[in-house]
Amino acid sequence: xxxxxxxxxxxxxxxxxxxxxxxxxxxxxxxxxxERTAIGITGNQGEVEAGTxxxxxxxxxxxxxxxxxxxxxxxxxxxxxxxxxxGTSATFGGQxxxxxxxxxxxxxxxxxxxxxxxxxxxxxxxxxxxxxKPRTSPYSFQGLGEEGLQIMAxxxxxxxxxxxxxxxxNESLALVEEYADVIQIGxxxxxxxxxxxxAGRSKKPVLLKRGMSATLEEFLMAAEYVMSEGNYNVILxxxxxxxxxxxxxxxLDLSVVPAVQRLSHLPIVVDPSHGTGKRxxxxxxxxxxxxxxxxxxxxxxxxQPDRALSDGMQSLYPEQFDELMTQVRQIAGVLGRxxxxxxxxxxxxxxxxxxxxxxxxAAH
Numbered sequence: 001x002x003x004x005x006x007x008x009x010x011x012x013x014x015x016x017x018x019x020x021x022x023x024x025x026x027x028x029x030x031x032x033x034x035e036r037t038a039i040g041i042t043g044n045q046g047e048v049e050a051g052t053x054x055x056x057x058x059x060x061x062x063x064x065x066x067x068x069x070x071x072x073x074x075x076x077x078x079x080x081x082x083x084x085x086x087g088t089s090a091t092f093g094g095q096x097x098x099x100x101x102x103x104x105x106x107x108x109x110x111x112x113x114x115x116x117x118x119x120x121x122x123x124x125x126x127x128x129x130x131x132x133k134p135r136t137s138p139y140s141f142q143g144l145g146e147e148g149l150q151i152m153a154x155x156x157x158x159x160x161x162x163x164x165x166x167x168x169x170n171e172s173l174a175l176v177e178e179y180a181d182v183i184q185i186g187x188x189x190x191x192x193x194x195x196x197x198x199a200g201r202s203k204k205p206v207l208l209k210r211g212m213s214a215t216l217e218e219f220l221m222a223a224e225y226v227m228s229e230g231n232y233n234v235i236l237x238x239x240x241x242x243x244x245x246x247x248x249x250x251x252l253d254l255s256v257v258p259a260v261q262r263l264s265h266l267p268i269v270v271d272p273s274h275g276t277g278k279r280x281x282x283x284x285x286x287x288x289x290x291x292x293x294x295x296x297x298x299x300x301x302x303x304q305p306d307r308a309l310s311d312g313m314q315s316l317y318p319e320q321f322d323e324l325m326t327q328v329r330q331i332a333g334v335l336g337r338x339x340x341x342x343x344x345x346x347x348x349x350x351x352x353x354x355x356x357x358x359x360x361x362a363a364h
Contacts, residue, residue, distance in 0.1 A: 001048045002063040002076055003039040013058030014039070020053060031077045031232065036060075040076045042228055067263075069220045071227040072234075077265040083205050083233045085162050085181060089340040090125035092205070092235045093267030096340040097332055098296030100126040100164050100269070101321060104311035105133050105141060106148035112155060114303050118318035120159040123325045125342045126182070127152065127161040128298060132168045133310060134188050141309040145172075149179035156181070160342050164207060164298075170198045177202050187211050187239055187274075190222045200229025207235040207298075209271070212242045212250065216259055223266060236260060236268040237298060240275030249277020249314070252285055254292045261293060269296035273314045279305070282316055283324050290331045297328070 003017055014037050018028035026043035041048055050062050065075045082094040092098045101124035106112045116127055131148030133141060144151070152163045162181035167173035168189065176183050182205045189195050190211035199206045206226050210219045223234045238257065240250025252275030260268045270289035272282045286297050301321045305312035316324065329339050 001041040001050075002065050002070075003041065003053055004060045004063060005037040005039065005058050006060045007036055009037060009058030009060075013056070017053065017056055017059060020056065021048075024048065024052070027228070029071055029076075029227070029230070029232070031071075033077060033079050038076050040065075040071045042070055068217065069224040069264075071232070072220045072223045072264045072266060074263060074265050079265060080261075081232070081234075081265045081267060083235060083267065088125060088160070088162065088342050090162065090342055091340070092269065093295050095336070096338050097290065097294075097328065098126060098267075098269060099124045099325065099328065099339060100128045100296065100298040101301050102128040103130075103302045103308065104273075104300050104315065105130040105309055106144055106151055107141075107309050109151050109154075111303070112148075112151045113158070115301055115318070116155040116159050116161065118303065119301050119321060120161055120342075122318070122322040123329075123339060123341065124321075125161060125340065126164050127155050127159070128164045128184075128300075130310075131165055131176070132172045134166075134168045134186060146175055149175060153179050167195070167199070170195060173198055173202070177204055180204065182207050182235070185209060185226075190214055190219070193225055196222060196225035197229050200226040200231045202231055204231075205233035205235060206231060207237055207269075209237045209239050210241070210253075210256070212240075214241070216256060216263075219256075220260070220264060223264075234266050235295075236264075236266050237271055238268065238275070238294075239271040239298075240277075248275075248281060250275055252276060252289075254285075254288055254294075257289070257292050257294050267295040269298055270294045271298040273298070273300040273311070273316075277311075277314045279314055279316060279320075282314065283320065283327070286324055287327055287331060290328055290335070293335075299324070 021028040026041050029040040067073050083092040101119040106129040131143050133143040164182040165180045166184040167176040184207045187209045240252045243251040272285035300315040302308045302315035305315040
């Protein structure tokens with residue numbers, strides 16, 4: 001059920017409706033818009049008594065939402081959600097494109113700072129890196145844990161980029177929440193409902209990756225779990241699904257971008273690194289993702305991918321990422337979109353080599 005308030009409804013009237021909903025045993029989710037405020041109603045107590053709410057001051061109408069996902073639905077919020085961050089013009093959603101870049105895993109302070117300097121100089125506004133790595137093999141590199149989070153906090157302070165990193169369980173989420181600007185929920189955890197609920201109680205935005213075999217409805221229902229707990233700052237991420245195709249690691253489903261945008265107000269970005277698993281396919285699929293309307297990209301970059309402890313084959317060299325950013329800006333301009341700069345100070349961090357001191361091949 002959705003309560004649509006009148007255009008000039010006061011904050012006091014909105015609060016009164018929310019209180020009434022909660023007094024009836026449901027949960028109220030107020031979502032202000034530029035023209036109206038809508039209040040989503042969730043709960044498992046059965047049908048809401050419409051007459052009780054319809055007569056309240058400031059209420060325009062009640063709408064029944066037929067979709068299983070309520071808060072995610074465009075029925076609840078017609079305008080696109082734009083997630084903003086203090087101190088930067090970079091957003092998820094809106095006219096600007098978000099670019100998240102960095103290594104698959106934080107391997108060392110030196111490695112992370114070198115890559116951060118390079119992707120920041122190229123124009124990334126968000127730095128990605130794994131401190132906790134859920135790996136298929138128990139013998140693979142599992143990440144540096146809190147040490148990796150501390151390194152990323154230093155990167156934010158040095159370069160001004162916001163930090164996106166993954167929480168793999170409730171325990172790690174508590175630490176990620178302390179250090180990161182955006183909490184990532186990976187594909188393997190898309191239906192870890194306990195983790196989704198815990199992320200929903202966080203005050204940090206959540207980047208939710210689509211599961212490897214998830215349908216669109218399952219993807220949106222996972223986002224609903226987060227939002228049902230009160231966190232409405234959710235970013236969806238398409239990262240490829242598993243199919244019969246063997247020429248790529250996964251099959252990147254770019255058709256899900258316009259499908260999501262038709263059904264939901266949430267921003268959606270694309271991860272062509274995991275979506276293809278092959279370096280030479282990342283740039284072409286990145287171009288396609290922007291052209292199809294994605295709100296941003298999530299790209300893996302490593303200065304020495306042949307020595308990377310995880311996913312080196314799908315990581316771009318810094319020079320390739322620099323060229324990709326040039327192409328992204330060109331495509332964005334054609335579509336009437338921009339790639340906001342963070343205006344960060346870009347200088348080599350103390351104790352690290354500069355870009356010119358790192359030899360990386362120009363073309364691969």
